[in-house]
Amino acid sequence: MFIIGELINGMYSNIAFALKERDKKIVQTCALEQISNGADALDLSCGPASKNPLIDLPWLVEAVQEVTDKPLCLDSGKPKVIEEGLKAAKNKTIINSTTADIEKLEILIPLAKKYQSKLIGITIDTRGIPQNKDQRLELAAVILTHAGENDFPIQDLYLDPIAMPVNVAQSQMQDILGAIHEFKMISDPSPKTVIGLSNVSQGAKLRSLINRTFLTMAVASGLDSAILDPNDKELLDTLITAELILNKNIYCDSYLEAYRKK
Amino acid sequence: MFIIGELINGMYSNIAFALKERDKKIVQTCALEQISNGADALDLSCGPASKNPLIDLPWLVEAVQEVTDKPLCLDSGKPKVIEEGLKAAKNKTIINSTTADIEKLEILIPLAKKYQSKLIGITIDTRGIPQNKDQRLELAAVILTHAGENDFPIQDLYLDPIAMPVNVAQSQMQDILGAIHEFKMISDPSPKTVIGLSNVSQGAKLRSLINRTFLTMAVASGLDSAILDPNDKELLDTLITAELILNKNIYCDSYLEAYRKK
Numbered sequence: 172m173f174i175i176g177e178l179i180n181g182m183y184s185n186i187a188f189a190l191k192e193r194d195k196k197i198v199q200t201c202a203l204e205q206i207s208n209g210a211d212a213l214d215l216s217c218g219p220a221s222k223n224p225l226i227d228l229p230w231l232v233e234a235v236q237e238v239t240d241k242p243l244c245l246d247s248g249k250p251k252v253i254e255e256g257l258k259a260a261k262n263k264t265i266i267n268s269t270t271a272d273i274e275k276l277e278i279l280i281p282l283a284k285k286y287q288s289k290l291i292g293i294t295i296d297t298r299g300i301p302q303n304k305d306q307r308l309e310l311a312a313v314i315l316t317h318a319g320e321n322d323f324p325i326q327d328l329y330l331d332p333i334a335m336p337v338n339v340a341q342s343q344m345q346d347i348l349g350a351i352h353e354f355k356m357i358s359d360p361s362p363k364t365v366i367g368l369s370n371v372s373q374g375a376k377l378r379s380l381i382n383r384t385f386l387t388m389a390v391a392s393g394l395d396s397a398i399l400d401p402n403d404k405e406l407l408d409t410l411i412t413a414e415l416i417l418n419k420n421i422y423c424d425s426y427l428e429a430y431r432k433k
Numbered sequence: 434m435f436i437i438g439e440l441i442n443g444m445y446s447n448i449a450f451a452l453k454e455r456d457k458k459i460v461q462t463c464a465l466e467q468i469s470n471g472a473d474a475l476d477l478s479c480g481p482a483s484k485n486p487l488i489d490l491p492w493l494v495e496a497v498q499e500v501t502d503k504p505l506c507l508d509s510g511k512p513k514v515i516e517e518g519l520k521a522a523k524n525k526t527i528i529n530s531t532t533a534d535i536e537k538l539e540i541l542i543p544l545a546k547k548y549q550s551k552l553i554g555i556t557i558d559t560r561g562i563p564q565n566k567d568q569r570l571e572l573a574a575v576i577l578t579h580a581g582e583n584d585f586p587i588q589d590l591y592l593d594p595i596a597m598p599v600n601v602a603q604s605q606m607q608d609i610l611g612a613i614h615e616f617k618m619i620s621d622p623s624p625k626t627v628i629g630l631s632n633v634s635q636g637a638k639l640r641s642l643i644n645r646t647f648l649t650m651a652v653a654s655g656l657d658s659a660i661l662d663p664n665d666k667e668l669l670d671t672l673i674t675a676e677l678i679l680n681k682n683i684y685c686d687s688y689l690e691a692y693r694k695k
Binding site: 387417 | 600603604633639642643647650654675677678680683684688
């Protein structure tokens with residue numbers, strides 16, 4: 172599982188404060204803590220309150236890559252903001268994200284190619300959130316077709332079925348799991364899969380329990396990557412155990428510690 | 434999920450003591466605690482140390498049905514012991530278990546019919562434990578065919594793919610999950626599925642974590658029933674959450690309490 176740490180996001184008060192005060196130390200501490208807890212990459216988002224994302228995102232990029240060479244996941248709905256992040260990045264990058272809208276694909280796929288970035292494609296378009304598995308597969312096909320036609324390497328594409336909160340879209344959870352499974356089969360080579368895990372428990376009370384239970388099912392469905400909170404120890408314990416059961420790591424009595432040392 | 438409590442078993446010292454001293458109270462307390470924590474049925478086993486299982490199993494049956502009318506899962510490898518349990522039972526019963534060996538099927542299927550008992554069929558035979566999913570499916574077909582030919586109601590048959598310990602059969606865990614999924618599709622009406630959950634963590638250190646992570650995957654694979662420790666609160670919390678994600682219970686903020694009250 173490729174773990175993308177979610178905590179450098181302007182929607183959190185510490186990061187909002189760091190952005191406002193240009194306090195690199197806060198961002199860097201958050202980066203290093205996530206990495207020490209298992210993050211393979213770091214999501215960077217200015218958050219909805221940022222007034223200057225064109226400046227804020229590159230600042231986050233620069234702050235973080237002073238302390239790590241882990242890949243950076245540039246998180247914005249605005250292609251121009253993402254491009255400023257790409258320009259600032261020396262580390263490897265992942266664009267988060269394009270939708271299945273043609274006008275976005277036509278900007279973000281060339282941008283990803285130009286900067287040799289991986290790309291997250293969310294199966295959503297201007298019509299709104301898909302209501303079942305088949306609609307997700309249709310939108311995935313749009314993204315894949317566009318990527319293929321433009322010679323974007325499919326193994327660098329991460330399809331996101333868009334995880335919905337269990338308290339508002341309970342009937343869709345199985346569709347989301349099924350989409351993860353089927354995304355892997357709709358092209359050869361397979362695209363990768365990713366979810367924004369915390370979405371599933373948005374607005375719910377028992378967030379960590381819901382997150383880790385859903386993640387276990389998603390891993391069993393073939394999920395390659397997740398944007399999540401790596402500082403949630405129970406979540407990571409569960410993830411490591413799920414991968415153990417699926418024979419991705421060798422069992423030993425201290426398999427949690429062994430995985431973390433690795 | 435039909436939960437069969439596993440704790441009335443002579444391999445546990447309190448039950449061994451109760452059997453030796455004919456102390457009903459210990460057994461009854463254990464029965465009521467499991468039921469209050471969510472057990473829908475209770476497994477009853479004299480354990481390997483019992484010298485008089487023909488007397489001990491009926492004694493357990495009588496002790497338990499003095500305090501509950503929940504179904505009793507009569508657990509013995511010896512058909513004669515099971516028959517003595519069936520004779521003593523006023524509650525509904527589940528025979529645990531037949532193997533796929535013809536000589537066992539020829540005794541236990543008529544016995545189940547005679548006493549209107551449900552029947553667990555483990556996909557194992559005298560050749561030993563199956564090494565992959567296909568061998569499990571072959572043995573399931575033997576059990577199903579025999580049940581069908583003898584007019585045993587298939588919906589009263591619980592197929593058990595035989596859960597193996599992750600520390601000795603790590604490569605088989607996905608086969609076991611796959612077997613659960615496919616058992617549901619090999620006949621119409623479908624048989625039910627069951628596992629002895631604690632087997633997956635036998636000999637491991639982090640038993641509860643491994644049990645609840647495997648159970649989440651098994652529930653997502655369509656598992657109908659499990660023999661487990663209902664007093665493991667984290668296990669039950671995870672199970673309730675897994676069923677919530679699969680839309681089997683309606684979400685509310687206090688869904689754990691709501692499920693338990695029900």
